[in-house]
Amino acid sequence: MLEIRNLHASVGEVEILKGIDLQVKPGEVHAIMGPNGSGKSTLAYVLAGKPGYVVTAGEVTFLGKDLLPMKPEDRARAGLFLSFQHPLEIPGVRLDQFLRAGINGIRKSRGLEELDVLKFDRHLVKKVQLLEMDQGLVRRSVNEGFSGGERKRNEVLQMAVLEPTLAILDEPDSGLDIDAVQEAAKGINQQRGPENATILITHYQRILNYVVPDVVHVLINGRIVRSGGKELALEVEAQGYEELQEAEATLRSSG
Amino acid sequence: MTGTNQYVKDVATRGYQYGFVTDVETDVAPRGLHEETVRFISAKKKETDWMLEWRLKAYRYFVSLLKKDQLPRWANVKYPPIDFQDIIYYAAPRPRKQLSSLQEVDPEILRTYEKLGIPLEEQKRLAGVAVDAVFDSVSVATTYKEELAKRGIIFCSMSEAIQQHPDLVQRYLGSVVPYTDNFYAALNSAVFSDGSFCYVPQGVRCPYELTTYFRINTEGSGQFERTLIVAEAGSYVSYLEGCSAPMFDTNQLHAAVVELVAMENAEIKYSTIQNWYPGDEQGKGGIYNFVTKRGKCLGKNSKISWTQVETGAAITWKYPSVILQGDNSVGEFYSVALTKGYQQADTGSKMTHMGRNTRSRIIAKTISAGHGSGTYRGLVRVMPTASNARNFTQCDSLLLGDQCGAHTTPYVEVRNNTAHLEHEAFTSRVSEEQLFYCNQRGLSPEAAQALIINGFCKEVFKQLPFEFAVEATRLLEANLEGVVG
Ligand SMILES: Nc1ncnc2c1ncn2[C@@H]1O[C@H](COP(=O)(O)OP(=O)(O)OP(=O)(O)O)[C@@H](O)[C@H]1O
Ligand SMILES: [Mg+2]
Numbered sequence: 001m002l003e004i005r006n007l008h009a010s011v012g013e014v015e016i017l018k019g020i021d022l023q024v025k026p027g028e029v030h031a032i033m034g035p036n037g038s039g040k041s042t043l044a045y046v047l048a049g050k051p052g053y054v055v056t057a058g059e060v061t062f063l064g065k066d067l068l069p070m071k072p073e074d075r076a077r078a079g080l081f082l083s084f085q086h087p088l089e090i091p092g093v094r095l096d097q098f099l100r101a102g103i104n105g106i107r108k109s110r111g112l113e114e115l116d117v118l119k120f121d122r123h124l125v126k127k128v129q130l131l132e133m134d135q136g137l138v139r140r141s142v143n144e145g146f147s148g149g150e151r152k153r154n155e156v157l158q159m160a161v162l163e164p165t166l167a168i169l170d171e172p173d174s175g176l177d178i179d180a181v182q183e184a185a186k187g188i189n190q191q192r193g194p195e196n197a198t199i200l201i202t203h204y205q206r207i208l209n210y211v212v213p214d215v216v217h218v219l220i221n222g223r224i225v226r227s228g229g230k231e232l233a234l235e236v237e238a239q240g241y242e243e244l245q246e247a248e249a250t251l252r253s254s255g
Numbered sequence: 256m257t258g259t260n261q262y263v264k265d266v267a268t269r270g271y272q273y274g275f276v277t278d279v280e281t282d283v284a285p286r287g288l289h290e291e292t293v294r295f296i297s298a299k300k301k302e303t304d305w306m307l308e309w310r311l312k313a314y315r316y317f318v319s320l321l322k323k324d325q326l327p328r329w330a331n332v333k334y335p336p337i338d339f340q341d342i343i344y345y346a347a348p349r350p351r352k353q354l355s356s357l358q359e360v361d362p363e364i365l366r367t368y369e370k371l372g373i374p375l376e377e378q379k380r381l382a383g384v385a386v387d388a389v390f391d392s393v394s395v396a397t398t399y400k401e402e403l404a405k406r407g408i409i410f411c412s413m414s415e416a417i418q419q420h421p422d423l424v425q426r427y428l429g430s431v432v433p434y435t436d437n438f439y440a441a442l443n444s445a446v447f448s449d450g451s452f453c454y455v456p457q458g459v460r461c462p463y464e465l466t467t468y469f470r471i472n473t474e475g476s477g478q479f480e481r482t483l484i485v486a487e488a489g490s491y492v493s494y495l496e497g498c499s500a501p502m503f504d505t506n507q508l509h510a511a512v513v514e515l516v517a518m519e520n521a522e523i524k525y526s527t528i529q530n531w532y533p534g535d536e537q538g539k540g541g542i543y544n545f546v547t548k549r550g551k552c553l554g555k556n557s558k559i560s561w562t563q564v565e566t567g568a569a570i571t572w573k574y575p576s577v578i579l580q581g582d583n584s585v586g587e588f589y590s591v592a593l594t595k596g597y598q599q600a601d602t603g604s605k606m607t608h609m610g611r612n613t614r615s616r617i618i619a620k621t622i623s624a625g626h627g628s629g630t631y632r633g634l635v636r637v638m639p640t641a642s643n644a645r646n647f648t649q650c651d652s653l654l655l656g657d658q659c660g661a662h663t664t665p666y667v668e669v670r671n672n673t674a675h676l677e678h679e680a681f682t683s684r685v686s687e688e689q690l691f692y693c694n695q696r697g698l699s700p701e702a703a704q705a706l707i708i709n710g711f712c713k714e715v716f717k718q719l720p721f722e723f724a725v726e727a728t729r730l731l732e733a734n735l736e737g738v739v740g
Contacts, residue, residue, distance in 0.1 A: 050691050072694035081695075088692045092710025101706060102696035109697075141710065162696065 001026050001197055002047075002166055007058035009046045015056065016042045018222035024166070029198045031208055031233060034219035035241045040201045041085050043219070044170045048082040049075050062166065076102075077109040079165030083155035083172050085201075090142040095154070096124055098142050099161050106162065127160040131187045148175040156187040167191055168199045173207040185210030205237040220248040284345035290314060293445050296345045300414050303421055313434035313444030320438050327438050330601040331630040331662055332570045334543065342508060344446045344479070408461055408492075409454040413481050416452035423454055427485050431514035431551045431578070439510040439545045447481035447512070455490040455521075464720050466495040480511040486521035488554060493524040495723060509568075511546045519554030519581065526719055528727055530567040530734075541569025541598075548575040552584030552610075560587040561604070562718040564727045566734045569598060574632065576605035579613035579641070586615040589715040591727070593734060594627030594659070603633040603650075603664075608641035608674070618714050619650040623659035624735065630662040637674040644674045652682040653711050655704075655735075705732045 002024040009017040016039045024030055034040050046053045047060065049072040060067040062080060070078070090098065103123075104114040115123065128135055133153060143151050152172055159167050169188065173181050188211050192198060200211060208216075208230060216232040217224045220241060225248045226232065236244070284295050293314045297307040320326070321339065403410050409420060416424050434444035455461055486492050496513075515523050529544065544567075550559035561575035577586030588604035606615035621629035631650040652661030663680050685707050693703030709716070709728055716724045 048691075048695055051687055072691060073697060073699055076695050076697040084692065088686075088689055090689055090692070090707060090710055092713035093706050098693075098696070098706065101698050101702055102693075105697035105699060105702065158696065 001063055002199075003059075003061045004047075005059045007043075007046070007060060008056045009042060010054050010056055011042065011052060016222055017046065019058070020219075020222075020224060022217070022224065024197045024199065026197055027192070027194045028214045029192065029200060029211060031213040031216045031230075032199060032201045032219055033203065033216065033233060033236050035245070038219045039222045040219055041170055042222075044082055044085075044168045044199075044201060047075075047168060048072060048080065073105065074109075076162075076164075077106045081159050081162055081164030081167045083152075083159055083167065083169040085170040085174070087143050087146075087151040087155055089144045089146075091144055093142050094139055095142050096121070096138040099124065099138075099158060102158075103162060124161060127157060130190060131157055131160060132183055133157060149177065149180055152176055153180060153184060156184045159191060160187050163191065165195065166197050166199070168201075170201045171203065172200070173202055173204060181207055182210060205233045208233050218244050220245055221252075223248060223252075284343060286343050287340040288314075288317075288342070288344060288446070292344050296446055296448065299345065300417070302417055305425060306417055306421075309429070309434070310445050313441050314446075316435055317438070317441035317445055320441060325438065327572075330572050330632070331628070331664075332572060332599040332601050334570055334599075337508060337543070339442075345448055402462065406459050406462070407456040408459060409452065410465055411452055413447070413450040413452050413483065416483075420452070420454070423485065424452070424483070427483055427514065427516055428481075429514075431516060431549050432512050432547050437547060440512050440547045443479050443481060443510045443512045443547070447479045450481035450483075450511070451494075451496075452482070453484040453492060453494060455484075455486045455492045457487040457518075458489040459487075460490065461492040464493045464495050464723075478509045480509075482511070482513040483516075484514070484523055484525070485516045486518060486523050486557075488519040488521060490518075491522045493720065494526070495720065496525065496527045508543050509545065511548075513546070513548040513575075515550035515559055517550065517552050517554065517557035517559050517584075520556045521554060522558040522560075523550060524560045525550070525562070525575075526723060527561075527563040527565075528723060528730065529563065529565045529571070530730060542567065544568035544571045544573065546571075546573040548573060549578065549605075550576070550586070551578045552581050552586060552613075554584070555581040555610075556583045557581050558585040558587075560585075560589070560718070562589040562715065563591070563602075564712075564715070564719070564730065565590070565592040565600060565602060566730055568600075571598075571600040571602055573602050574605050576607070577615065578607045578609065579615065579644075580609045581613075582610040583612045583614075584610055585613070587718075588615075588617045588619070589718045590619045591622070591712045591715045591731075592620070592629055592631075593622045593624070593731060594629045595624040595655075595734065597626050599628045601630040601632055603631045605634040606636070606646060608635075608637045608644035608646070608671075610641060612643045613641055614645045615647075617646070617648040617650070619648075620712050620715055621650070621652040621661050622655070622708060622711070622731075623652065623661050624655035625659060627659045628662075629660070630664060632664045632666075634666040634668065635676060636668040637671050637676075639670045641671050642673045644671065646674075646676045648677065649679040651680065651711070653708065654682065654684050701736070705735065708735065 004020050004022040007017055007020040008015060020043060032040055042053065046055060049070065055068055062078060067075060100115065100120045103120065107114055124138060128138060131153065137154065143154065146154060152175055156172055172184050176184060185207055188198060200213065213230050216228055216230060218226045218236060225244055284292050290311065293310050294307065297310055429444065432440050434441050453465060484492065484494060515525060517523050548561065552559055559577045563575065565571050571592065575588055579586050586606050590602065592600045592602050594600045603619060604617050606617065608615065615635065617633055619631045621631055623629045629652065633648060635646045635648065637644045648665060650663050650665065654661055661682055665678060667676060669676065685704055689707055690700060690703050693706060694700060698706065708731060716727055719727055
């Protein structure tokens with residue numbers, strides 16, 4: 001469903017992604033790990049179409065369509081969801097209103113009937129219960145005064161509500177307590193299905209115990225230096241990135 | 256009445272010297288401002304002597320200010336000098352041409368109504384289309400009036416009040432905003448054409464939101480409106496001013512005065528949605544909205560609350576204020592002011608603390624887009640008598656684009672050291688990050704911007720009665736259509 005070929009991208013003058021190749025098929029979970037500053041979030045932003053992130057080479061197709069010329073809202077409406085590493089506050093805008101506007105934007109683009117307040121509320125309540133979250137949260141302003149962990153769980157809730165085809169989750173487990181990681185994992189798993197795929201960016205092997213990946217990639221300095229099965233995550237956690245970094249350096253000098 | 260007729264004749268004959276059209280049947284005062292203009296208006300309205308005298312005193316005061324060139328110039332607004340002799344000060348409300356269906360209405364107007372989500376029947380009424388029996392605004396108005404009368408509430412036009420309730424008018428008119436208050440208040444006092452009058456007797460809670468909508472007899476009242484609301488002890492009234500429909504009005508100067516008086520334990524809530532013609536894209540035309548609004552919390556534990564949503568007018572110059580005279584009284588001001596195109600707004604509030612334990616709260620939200628310029632100007636004054644006075648002021652600005660401006664000018668004058676004042680202010684832009692976050696959730700950039708702006712205005716909108724809040728939201732959206740920050 002997602003095919004990334006030789007993707008290069010820059011922020012300002014700096015090239016951050018230096019040739020990414022990645023294929024995600026329906027039903028799969030791909031984990032991406034890598035040291036700080038290696039370009040994981042950049043990859044996520046580029047896929048979601050964030051302004052300021054310039055693709056300098058390469059191609060991306062999503063569900064058979066050329067993704068790169070699409071506007072951010074059209075990517076979202078096509079079924080791409082990004083869980084932000086640092087979710088933003090929108091003061092004064094209630095989370096339920098925000099999500100209803102979002103879901104209706106998506107539904108409208110697909111020729112579906114928009115959800116009225118009652119129908120949407122029913123949908124929302126179900127998801128909140130599923131994730132065992134506090135009902136009061138959805139009546140508060142988006143992320144305003146939310147704790148770090150609450151923000152992260154709220155991202156997972158938003159994913160559950162919008163039911164995307166491809167969910168790109170940028171460190172949904174950072175800052176969560178042990179129980180919350182399990183809850184978040186439950187939410188992510190619930191979204192999985194034969195038609196859907198997940199790209200899960202993380203620093204910790206722990207969440208991968210619950211959301212078992214089909215493939216694990218290691219991203220260093222803007223390149224995927226190694227891909228493997230779920231064991232790779234254990235290896236990375238045990239040994240760190242040092243060896244892999246060396247491998248990346250050799251890769252760079254040779255090519 | 257003979258006395259009045261004599262006036263009319265006097266005016267008619269004397270007016271001739273000044274090029275007056277002698278025909279007393281005429282409905283328009285000749286251009287320019289003279290003592291005769293004032294007499295003419297007063298005569299037209301068949302006013303009593305004291306009313307005429309009061310107008311004349313105001314007129315003379317205005318002329319003295321004009322002679323000394325004492326026009327208010329401190330506001331952060333720019334406009335060419337106004338020629339006060341080139342204004343028609345009185346034009347009787349002409350019955351509108353009755354149209355038989357909406358088809359006859361200017362499609363541009365209809366499109367705007369639609370954008371605002373005004374119901375079809377209401378659209379017809381606003382556009383001056385004859386309404387059918389099912390929705391007869393006249394009978395609706397009558398029903399409400401009867402209900403109000405049962406409770407002893409007086410709600411009528413100012414002209415009617417001057418005729419029917421002269422004692423009340425004489426007691427309170429100018430008691431909060433004397434004609435000597437400022438340049439435009441003097442002008443208004445001299446030539447005001449009409450406005451609203453409301454009196455709520457002791458202990459009565461007005462069961463409806465009073466709107467000019469129900470008061471059809473003052474439709475088309477002029478550019479110099481005068482409004483007076485008196486709430487007796489223990490009473491409550493909520494008054495909604497303005498119409499969310501756009502006014503395709505080319506009048507230049509709108510100088511209104513509003514006075515509110517709240518007795519012991521009384522509460523007055525005054526909400527405004529102002530959407531006057533703002534001028535064209537080049538900044539040509541549009542209304543100069545120079546308004547004096549003030550309330551007096553005369554009694555103990557009384558409360559006056561102003562809420563305004565200002566989206567129209569080329570220039571807005573208004574500072575709804577509260578004089579907190581009664582002990583424990585409360586004054587509030589909630590405002591959203593939008594300037595776009597070449598609009599300029601200098602608005603804010605003045606809270607004067609006199610009584611003990613008086614509290615005031617100012618929440619001002621300024622949104623600027625295009626070449627718009629928005630200024631918050633506020634004054635919190637604590638008199639020596641006002642022990643334990645408290646004020647909270649928050650003025651926030653939101654900028655859309657980089658050609659607009661927002662300014663904050665809060666003044667504080669404290670003469671009692673038990674006062675407790677808090678002030679918060681911040682300026683923000685609709686950030687690209689926020690927009691992207693919304694877009695990523697499926698919202699279009701326009702919807703995202705509207706949502707963010709609504710969030711910014713929330714504290715103010717929630718003060719409005721529900722239907723008004725909905726209209727205010729739509730009005731902002733309609734005004735910001737095509738403006739992306
Ligand atoms: N606007 C920008 N201007 C310049 N450099 C930027 C900008 N945004 C990101 N970068 C740089 O790009 C690199 C990759 O950042 P990115 O956020 O993708 O890293 P990451 O792999 O997600 O790291 P982390 O694990 O810390 O979240 C970093 O060196 C960062 O400083
Ligand atoms: Mg990151």
